[in-house]
Amino acid sequence: MKPRERAAGQDKGAVVDLPELRPGQSVELLKELHILTRDGRLNQDSRRKLKQVSHLFQFIEPLLEEMAADGHAPLLADHGAGKSYLGFILYDLYFKAMGRGHIYGIETRAELVEKSRALAKRLGFERMSFLNLSVAQSQDAAELPERIDLVTALHACDTATDDAIAFGLQKHARAMVLVPCCQAEVAACLRAGKALQLSRTPLAELWRHPLHTRELGSQITNVLRCLHLEASGYQVTVTELVGWEHSMKNELIIARYTGQKKHSATERLRAILQQFGLESSLGPRFGLTA
Known part of the structure; x- marks a missing residue:
């Protein structure tokens, strides 16, 4: 049974009448991220944002399952995390039920890092850390382990995607999932x-x-x-993240070592x-x- 399947029904605030939500997905989290309104509704912009992250999760989940085999605790670094939509949703849908592994959110804007730290504490997401660093600075950060299993970068602007790749190479990442932006x-x-x-x-x-x-x-x-x-040394797949009507920055690069x-x-x-x-x-x- 997959971790997200075990989580189904455990969130007492779950709703089932929104097709955009996955089984067991935390409504409380989505409200905290302002993806859902207080009454549990989606506006058009939030629906587009949720669609992007949920679609990206479909690509990331099988990679995590490979990495979690034999009891391994996957370590994930999310670069250019912003408000950490991706990191929080990955934790909610996968890491929370798995009971092991860690997500590191890396972001240059201190106020967003502080908000993410506070939200993770409020929700009890203990295996999430948020670092106020640039992608380039994170390569030598003492707060990060020597090896990272999975590197993600969703809309990391301009050369930040290249820095994320350099980080992945230095950390011997088993996979990288990248959506470049504004080159x-x-x-x-x-x-x-x-x-x-x-x-x-x-x-x-x-x-x-x-x-x-x-x-x-x-x-x-x-x-x-x-x-x-x-x-x-990576096998590379290039595809669309979502339809062009949802985002013009739509190229998804998946690299497996x-x-x-x-x-x-x-x-x-x-x-x-x-x-x-x-x-x-x-x-x-x-x-x-x-």
């Missing part, structure tokens, strides 16, 4: 070398217009991330950086040396 770094690099690239190759037409520069920069960034993960580092991924990564004139600026970010 701007590659677009800025493309704009800087646009005149030279237009004279060098007709491919530069792909980013001659500002809108195309932004969208292509985002696409290239995620392709580079996937190749970096494959070169580091296999230990099989792909040399071809390294070569393709280098070739793409060279093709777009990005090798010197971004090579080190993706594990390439001169």
Whole structure:
């Protein structure tokens, strides 16, 4: 029996007339997160938010079940946690009934960290910790264990997703679940070398217009991330998180560690950086040396 199935019916405040809620899901928690109103209703924005997190849980749950085999206590780090919607719902639906494991929420805004700490204490979610750190700072934080099983980053902006990947590699993560957001770094690099690239190759037409520069920069960034993960020994799957009508930041990257580092991924990564004139600026970010 899965942990979330054992939890079904244990929350005396549970309601069953909202199809968006999962069996055993805590109504009290959803009200505290302002996803449900005081009378147990969902508005359109909250329904969209809950749909995203619930859909992401469907991808994360089987990973946790693999990690929890043989009595292991999974350790999860949630980067760019914000109000910790994802962490709280993961704890409520999985960790609470399992009785072991720990979730670390990592967030730069101190007021959100304090609110999450207070909410976890109020709800009795004892195996949750919240750290007021950037993703980059968390790599060397003494409060975190040397190894983390699962790394998540839901809408971690710009280079924070790359920092989350670097964190996962350093912590020997068994899996990473990433939803990138607002990638701007590659677009800025493309704009800087646009005149030279237009004279060098007709491919530069792909980013001659500002809108195309932004969208292509985002696409290239995620392709580079996937190749970096494959070169580091991960099997990568890319899919949609939810329908585009719910979120424009919709790309979901799931990486499982296999230990099989792909040399071809390294070569393709280098070739793409060279093709777009990005090798010197971004090579080190993706594990390439001169």
